[in-house]
Amino acid sequence: MSLLDMFRKEEKTSASVAKERLRVLVAHDRLRNNGPDYLPQLERDILAVIRKYVEVGDDDVSVQLETQGQTSILELNVTLPDD
Amino acid sequence: MAKIIVVTSGKGGVGKTTTSAAFASALAMKGHKTVVIDFDVGLRNLDLVMGCERRVVYDFVNLIQGESSLSQTLIRDKKLENLYVLPASQTRDKDALTIEGVERVLNDLAETFDFIVCDSPAGIEHGAQMALYFAEEAIIVTNPEVSSVRDSDRIIGILQSKSRMAAEGKSVKEHLLLTRYNPARVERGEMLSVQDVEEILAIPLLGVIPESEAVLKASNQGVPVVHYAESDAGQAYEDAVARYLGENRPHRFLEKQKKGFLKRVFGG
Numbered sequence: 148m149s150l151l152d153m154f155r156k157e158e159k160t161s162a163s164v165a166k167e168r169l170r171v172l173v174a175h176d177r178l179r180n181n182g183p184d185y186l187p188q189l190e191r192d193i194l195a196v197i198r199k200y201v202e203v204g205d206d207d208v209s210v211q212l213e214t215q216g217q218t219s220i221l222e223l224n225v226t227l228p229d230d
Numbered sequence: 231m232a233k234i235i236v237v238t239s240g241k242g243g244v245g246k247t248t249t250s251a252a253f254a255s256a257l258a259m260k261g262h263k264t265v266v267i268d269f270d271v272g273l274r275n276l277d278l279v280m281g282c283e284r285r286v287v288y289d290f291v292n293l294i295q296g297e298s299s300l301s302q303t304l305i306r307d308k309k310l311e312n313l314y315v316l317p318a319s320q321t322r323d324k325d326a327l328t329i330e331g332v333e334r335v336l337n338d339l340a341e342t343f344d345f346i347v348c349d350s351p352a353g354i355e356h357g358a359q360m361a362l363y364f365a366e367e368a369i370i371v372t373n374p375e376v377s378s379v380r381d382s383d384r385i386i387g388i389l390q391s392k393s394r395m396a397a398e399g400k401s402v403k404e405h406l407l408l409t410r411y412n413p414a415r416v417e418r419g420e421m422l423s424v425q426d427v428e429e430i431l432a433i434p435l436l437g438v439i440p441e442s443e444a445v446l447k448a449s450n451q452g453v454p455v456v457h458y459a460e461s462d463a464g465q466a467y468e469d470a471v472a473r474y475l476g477e478n479r480p481h482r483f484l485e486k487q488k489k490g491f492l493k494r495v496f497g498g
Contacts, residue, residue, distance in 0.1 A: 162421055162423065162426065166430070169380065170430060172376075176387075177383070180384060180387050
């Protein structure tokens with residue numbers, strides 16, 4: 148490390164940016180590809196039902212499917228607007 | 231009973247064929263009767279990397295369609311007497327490979343060979359699925375680079391859902407082989423490290439092959455890189471195969487090579 152480097156603002160290395168992007172992407176891909184085929188449609192349907200009552204955006208609903216041994220857990224998160 | 235191993239990656243150009251050739255050669259060098267099959271119908275390349283392209287008469291598709299016999303089709307390696315190559319067809323369509331046809335050929339091969347190494351084509355379509363369907367073990371070839379890691383994860387998902395092992399409720403044993411690794415760039419934070427890739431893919435590490443000039447030299451000459459015993463990549467492949475066979479060998483080539491004083495002064 149040179150003397151000048153010590154004064155430079157610490158930047159994220161490109162490798163750590165790559166790792167972070169991959170972490171998010173792979174989690175998303177796994178759900179898409181390995182989850183049941185009905186998952187995307189289920190997500191859309193749930194969103195449609197909620198919209199009958201409250202205004203929520205596309206990103207306000209997240210569906211996660213986790214498998215732990217013999218059981219699968221379907222987790223649904225809806226962020227309701229605060230009013 | 232033969233062990234069926236698929237060498238796969240999803241992404242192209244990461245080193246599947248180089249790995250298949252090196253891996254099969256190293257298995258044969260260690261005394262195991264081995265056959266390596268090119269599943270890339272239409273774009274065959276394994277014969278070039280193995281240096282037997284001028285001896286191809288019949289191919290995998292001929293064999294499946296009963297147009298040739300096993301002994302007419304298999305090409306004996308020029309260096310190793312217990313290594314054989316089964317070339318892909320250059321002219322046929324990928325759909326010429328069928329589950330039943332591939333199964334029949336693999337069953338025939340299993341009678342005489344210890345290891346059957348299946349060199350998968352890139353992608354996740356028919357050819358790649360045929361290559362991995364009967365595999366009991368998989369070598370996932372990955373470069374320390376975002377698109378390769380993502381595609382590897384995808385192919386791992388396919389191994390876990392669309393292989394015969396999966397259909398039987400069992401799982402394919404997966405091995406991570408990280409290729410084109412450049413420790414100096416990892417040290418500078420310019421390349422994903424072994425630990426990064428292991429963490430994301432979450433499969434056991436079989437080996438790390440350093441980025442090496444020997445690999446191009448080997449393919450130029452049609453000699454699998456393990457025959458260059460003095461080269462870093464050759465040694466790394468030899469280590470990986472020894473580890474695969476149960477030897478306990480520490481990983482090498484993970485650190486930047488320290489240049490000696492003379493090299494620093496004169497370069498090189």
